[in-house]
Amino acid sequence: MTTLDPLRLTARDAKRLLVDGEISAAELTKVFLDQIAAVEDKVKAFILVTADNAAKYSTKVDREMQAMRGPLAGLPIAVKDNLVTEGVTTTCASRMLHNYQPVYTATAVRQVWDGHVVMLGKTNLDEFAMGSSTEYSAYQVTANPWDLDTVPGGSSGGSAAAVAAGEALWALGSDTGGSVRQPASLCGVVGMKPTYGAVSRYGLVAFASSLDQIGPLTRSVYDCALLLQHITGRDPRDATSVELPEPVVLPSAERLDGLRIGVPSEYLDVGLEDGVRARFDETLARIEELGGRCVEVSLPHTEYALPAFYVIAPAEASANLARFDGVRYGYRCSDPVDLTDLYERTRSEGFGPEVKRRIMIGTYALSAGYYDAYYGRAQRVRSLVCRDFDHAFSQVDLIASPTSPTVAFTAGSRTSDPLAMYMSDVCTIPANLAGLPAISIPCGLSGGLPVGFQLIGPAFSENRVLAAAHALEGAIGFDTAPPFRGSRSSSGERDRGSADTTPRPEDTHP
Ligand code: GLN
Secondary structure (H helix, E strand, O other), X not given: OXXXXXXXXXXXXXXXXXXXXXXXXXXXXXXXXHHHHHHHHHHOOXXXXXXXXXHHHHHHHHHOOOOOOOOOOOXXXXXXXXXXXXXXXXXXXOHHHXXXXXXXXXXXXXXXXXXXXEEEEEEOOOHHHOOOOOOOOOXXXXXXXXXXXXXXXXXXXXXXXXXXXXXXXXXXXXXXXXXXHHHHHHHOOEEEEOOXXXXXXXXXXXXXXXXXXXXXXXXXXXXXXXXXXXXXXXXXXXXXXXXXXXXXXXXXXXXXXXXXXXXXXXXXXXXXXXXXXXXXXXXHHHHHHOOOEEEEEOOOOHHHHHHHHHHHHHHHHHHHHHHOOOOOOOXXXXXXXXXXXXXXXXXXXXXXXXXXXXXXXXXXXXXXXXXXXXXXXXXXXXXXXHHHHHHHOOOOOEEEEEOOOXXXXXXXXXXXXXXXXXXXXXXXXXXXXXXXXEEEEEEEEEOOEEEEEEEEOOOOOHHHHHHHHHHHHHHHOOOOOOOOEOOOOXXXXXXXXXXXXXXXXXXXXX
C-alpha cells in the first residue's frame, strides 16, 4: 500500500488511488482513524467518532465494489453535529440534546451516504451553531491544528479542524453568518456557502432559517465542487430548496482571463490585521497575473449588515428554539412541580449562556410594539444590502475580500466580549443576508497562521466562483499541512454528560 499523508491528501487523489487499486477503502479509512487516534486528544474536533462503523462500512464498500461505486464511494467524511443522522446521536453541542437519537437523516447527509462515503463521526460546534470560535460547545473546546492555543473559528470549528488536522478527508458544515468560511479561513482549508436554497436544509437543526445553508469543508477547491455536486438539488422536504440552473461542474480553470473582480473598499475598513491585509493584496496581484482585473466597488450598506444580522438571526433563533421545551424530546429537568417549572428549568439548564442571550434578544426584537422597530427595520437593511450587491454585480463578475479580519485568535480571548466575537464574521455575514454563494480559500500565512481569501458571486454562480477559486488556488500553492505547534494547557474537556455514543446500526449506515 502507498504511504498516504492525511494532512495533504485530497479526495480527488484518494479516489484515483482507490480506482487504480493502489489502496482499499478500508485502508484509506484506517489512515484517518489512525490520525484521529494520534491527534484527537489535542485537537478535540469530534463529539463522536464512529470508528467501528467506519471500519465495517469501508470493508463493505470494498467487498461490494460492483454495487457500491461512484465518485464518493469509500471516501471518509466528518459531519457537523447539527446535521441529524438516524441512529447516531446528534447533540448540536448542547446539553439540550445530549442524548438525542434522531429518527431520520438530513437530506445532505443522506445524499452522501447514498454515494457510499464512510462517515468517521460527528464534529464539534458552537452550541446550536451560535458562535465564531467553537468555544460555546457544551462539551469541549476544539483546538486549531496550526496553533493549539488558538481557536479553529466557528461555528463549524470541529469540521474545519478535523480536515486541517488530517482527521478527515473532508467534512460538512453549516453557515448562517460565516460558520463554514470563517473556520475554513482560520484552519487553512477551503469552505463554501452555496446560494441560499441550493442545498436542502431538511435535517439541519434550524438556527436562523432565512440564512442557514449547508456547505463543504475540504482540502481543495476541486474537492469542494465534488462534494457540492452531490448535496445540491431540490428536495421536496425543504420548500426553500431549488435546483441549480446549471449543475455544479468540476473546476479545471487555470487562468482568470477577462474576469472582473470587485474589491469593496468597505470590507478593507473593518480593522484588518496587517498580515491579513498583506496576504489579501498579494492575492489581488495574483489575480492580475492570471489575467483577471481587480476594480474597486462600493457596497455602501456593509456597516449595517452585522447589526441587522444580530437582530434577524436571534429573532429567527428564538422562534426555532421554542421547540426545546422538555416535552417533546431532548433534555428534561428533573422533578418539575408544574408545567411552568418544567419549561423554565428545562430551558435554563439545557441551554448555555450564548444561546440564552440570542433567545432573549430575539424574543425582545419580535415582541409586540418592538417588532417593527427592530425586526422590520433589520429586514429593510437586508434589502439595502441585497441591492448593494445587485449594483456591484452589474459592474463585476465576482467580489473579493478577506474572509476574516484576523487570523486564529487565542482561546478565551473573546469569550467575555460578545461584540468582539461577533466582529469575526463582519466580512462573511453580508453574503448570508443576500443569499449569495461565497467561498474561502487559504491564501498564505501571517505569523504562521492561515489567512483566508473570500470570493462572493451572484446567486447561482457556483460554477463561476469555483472556477475562479480553483485557478487562484493553483497560483497560490498553499501547503495544507499544519505544524500542531503550541500546547493547549487545559485539556479543553467539559462535562460531556452521559452522552450516549452508540453509533447507528451497520446495515443502515455508511
Ligand atoms: N458567528 C455567527 C453567529 O454566531 C454566525 C454563526 C453561523 O454561521 N452559524 O451567529
